[in-house]
Amino acid sequence: SSELTQDPAVSVALGQTVRITCQGDSLRRYYATWYQQKPGQAPLLVIYDKNKRPSGIPDRFSGSSSGNTASLTITGAQAEDEADYYCNSRDSRTNHLGVFGSGTRVAVL
Amino acid sequence: EVQLVQPGAEVKKPGQSLKISCKGSGYSFTNHWIAWVRQMPGKGLEWMAIIYPGDSDSRYRPSFQGQVTISVDKSISTAYLQWSSLRASDTAIYYCARLSRDFDGLDYWGQGTLVTVSS
Numbered sequence: 001s002s003e004l005t006q007d008p009a010v011s012v013a014l015g016q017t018v019r020i021t022c023q024g025d026s027l028r029r030y031y032a033t034w035y036q037q038k039p040g041q042a043p044l045l046v047i048y049d050k051n052k053r054p055s056g057i058p059d060r061f062s063g064s065s066s067g068n069t070a071s072l073t074i075t076g077a078q079a080e081d082e083a084d085y086y087c088n089s090r091d092s093r094t095n096h097l098g099v100f101g102s103g104t105r106v107a108v109l
Numbered sequence: 110e111v112q113l114v115q116p117g118a119e120v121k122k123p124g125q126s127l128k129i130s131c132k133g134s135g136y137s138f139t140n141h142w143i144a145w146v147r148q149m150p151g152k153g154l155e156w157m158a159i160i161y162p163g164d165s166d167s168r169y170r171p172s173f174q175g176q177v178t179i180s181v182d183k184s185i186s187t188a189y190l191q192w193s194s195l196r197a198s199d200t201a202i203y204y205c206a207r208l209s210r211d212f213d214g215l216d217y218w219g220q221g222t223l224v225t226v227s228s
Binding site for chain 1 (some may be wrong): 154156168213216221
């Protein structure tokens with residue numbers, strides 16, 4: 001299967017840690033990338049190659065992977081981290097195309 | 110600075126045709142695949158198709174094959190997504206994004222074009 005499964009929503013208290021998971025068979029072969037999307041905005045790359053951050057992404061964002069599960073962790077969540085988060089990996093069935101997870105809405109309380 | 114510039118919005122009636130654009134700048138346009146991604150109202154992201162501007166090689170997700178056509182004009186560093194006959198169900202935001210050459214993913218995104226199809 002090329003599907004990636006995420007929990008629909010999670011909440012985290014301000015300053016606490018939250019982990020978002022993404023499960024799928026393709027993650028056994030390919031690294032996940034993670035995108036943050038705030039309302040009315042385009043997605044923004046936050047993690048690639050399992051645990052690398054683009055320039056400008058705070059180091060409270062980190063990634064990890066084990067077996068068929070990739071994770072995005074926000075350590076010390078801030079109010080501005082409230083957003084939808086999508087995982088993505090290559091789709092092993094279609095050359096070069098990718099597949100997105102269903103998305104997780106993170107609420108910072 | 111890498112940029113992908115898209116028009117903000119298009120409003121069309123069912124049955125009409127449409128071609129939306131994505132103009133790249135700040136990098137070698139012909140050396141990176143361009144992806145088109147759909148986001149229906151209140152829903153998640155979906156890969157639709159990709160195209161390599163260097164030779165116009167294109168790949169479609171099966172569910173979009175035959176429903177849309179992607180193309181490029183490399184002389185003006187612009188990619189296109191087009192419909193020949195729009196349906197109300199095509200109402201969505203359509204993003205173009207650049208496929209990284211260094212990792213499996215999209216590293217830069219356009220701001221998206223909101224396509225509204227309504228009678």
